[in-house]
Amino acid sequence: MQKPIHVLSEIGKLHTVILKRPGTELENLIPQMMKFLLFDDIPYLKIAQQEHDYFSETLNRLGTEVLNLDDLIAESLTQQNVKKDFIEQVIDESGFLHGPVHDALEQYLLSLETQKMVAKVMSGVRRNEVELKEVGLKELTEDTRFPFYMNPMTNLYFTRDPAAAIGEGISINNMTFAARKRESLFMEYIIAHHPRFANQGIRVWHNRAQATSIEGGDELVLSAQVLAIGVSQRTDASAIEKIAQNLFENSNFKSVLAIRIPHNHAMMHLDTVFTMINRDQFTVHPAILNKKGQIDSWVLHPKKGGGTSIEHHTNLKATLKKVLGLSEIDLIPTGGGDEIAAAREQWNDGTNTLAVAPGEVVTYDRNYISNKLLREHGILVHEIHSSELSRGRGGPRCMSMPIIREDL
Numbered sequence: 001m002q003k004p005i006h007v008l009s010e011i012g013k014l015h016t017v018i019l020k021r022p023g024t025e026l027e028n029l030i031p032q033m034m035k036f037l038l039f040d041d042i043p044y045l046k047i048a049q050q051e052h053d054y055f056s057e058t059l060n061r062l063g064t065e066v067l068n069l070d071d072l073i074a075e076s077l078t079q080q081n082v083k084k085d086f087i088e089q090v091i092d093e094s095g096f097l098h099g100p101v102h103d104a105l106e107q108y109l110l111s112l113e114t115q116k117m118v119a120k121v122m123s124g125v126r127r128n129e130v131e132l133k134e135v136g137l138k139e140l141t142e143d144t145r146f147p148f149y150m151n152p153m154t155n156l157y158f159t160r161d162p163a164a165a166i167g168e169g170i171s172i173n174n175m176t177f178a179a180r181k182r183e184s185l186f187m188e189y190i191i192a193h194h195p196r197f198a199n200q201g202i203r204v205w206h207n208r209a210q211a212t213s214i215e216g217g218d219e220l221v222l223s224a225q226v227l228a229i230g231v232s233q234r235t236d237a238s239a240i241e242k243i244a245q246n247l248f249e250n251s252n253f254k255s256v257l258a259i260r261i262p263h264n265h266a267m268m269h270l271d272t273v274f275t276m277i278n279r280d281q282f283t284v285h286p287a288i289l290n291k292k293g294q295i296d297s298w299v300l301h302p303k304k305g306g307g308t309s310i311e312h313h314t315n316l317k318a319t320l321k322k323v324l325g326l327s328e329i330d331l332i333p334t335g336g337g338d339e340i341a342a343a344r345e346q347w348n349d350g351t352n353t354l355a356v357a358p359g360e361v362v363t364y365d366r367n368y369i370s371n372k373l374l375r376e377h378g379i380l381v382h383e384i385h386s387s388e389l390s391r392g393r394g395g396p397r398c399m400s401m402p403i404i405r406e407d408l
């Protein structure tokens with residue numbers, strides 16, 4: 001029987017994926033909150049939705065089952081007590097553990113029918129939407145720079161990050177920045193309560209209560225035995241050690257390749273600078289390599305008798321060959337090696353491909369130099385529209401959370 005989660009590679013035929021259509025959360029993005037909400041501009045929602053619909057249709061046409069995050073969460077909250085717990089938790093995590101604001105938000109959200117409540121939680125609750133029964137010193141002295149009690153979850157359409165399917169388990173991530181912390185709550189409820197996932201023994205490799213942070217854009221399943229994880233702005237080395245240990249003890253994964261990438265917003269995750277597109281082909285943003293063409297990486301292995309061993313490497317090609325047992329590797333540089341084209345196209349996620357099968361990817365149309373190069377390297381490229389979606393700094397891989405891929 002098909003397991004609810006089964007991902008043993010980055011490139012096996014994509015069977016099932018979770019997406020989130022951009023919604024009114026994006027219309028609650030305002031200039032003074034942009035940096036905090038991890039955006040560089042305000043997307044035009046109507047066009048962003050059209051572009052996203054086209055993405056979803058493209059995956060459908062290629063034979064992928066598309067599940068929507070909003071539906072999954074609403075379907076997980078059919079029991080009144082579960083819905084109530086969810087509302088409590090999301091209010092707590094929005095900064096209101098108790099008190100008049102907590103009570104007003106609770107009353108408001110409970111009064112909404114589940115789907116509407118979910119949409120509201122995602123799009124944010126303005127201060128003027130609820131009426132407080134009493135006002136204490138806390139409310140009077142509160143920081144009111146932002147017009148929301150519950151901030152909009154503007155990054156939800158990047159379903160890749162809050163959780164990642166690894167093998168037949170999942171990492172439910174503790175996100176780095178406040179703007180995204182609440183996002184992984186959805187997957188926690190889905191795994192625990194959705195009929196498709198609940199009570200099926202799904203292993204949780206990392207949970208959101210763990211103090212160390214990790215995000216799905218950094219987690220790449222290179223093979224049934226090898227996971228690559230970025231040491232990045234968003235993922236701590238200690239989270240990598242912990243998840244590696246857990247995988248070594250409880251799964252068939254034998255190596256974790258930790259790759260250190262620059263810590264900045266354009267390259268916040270490993271998948272913004274490196275993705276797998278075929279058994280032996282990868283995209284890479286040339287700027288992550290130093291003048292000698294090197295990058296620091298560390299391979300973690302289980303040690304006999306417990307613990308992990310760590311080896312340091314600097315040659316990406318040689319390291320990939322070694323961990324994957326391949327004789328050749330084709331690293332395809334974003335922007336075709338031109339410094340300006342590489343920087344521009346990487347900024348708009350030219351490195352960020354979503355493999356739908358070995359050697360077949362979905363990419364943004366605007367990165368025409370990188371796309372042409374991929375085709376010259378024999379890759380089948382499906383382009384999607386990207387004027388508005390790209391303003392959130394994420395591409396097709398960031399916008400998708402594969403949960404079932406066919407084995408290679």
Ligand SMILES: NC(=[NH2+])NCCC[C@H](N)C(=O)O
Nearest residue numbers: 038158217269392393394398
């Ligand atoms: N997997 C990814 N690269 N996701 C991109 C996420 C972009 C989002 N604005 C953030 O900063 O978190």
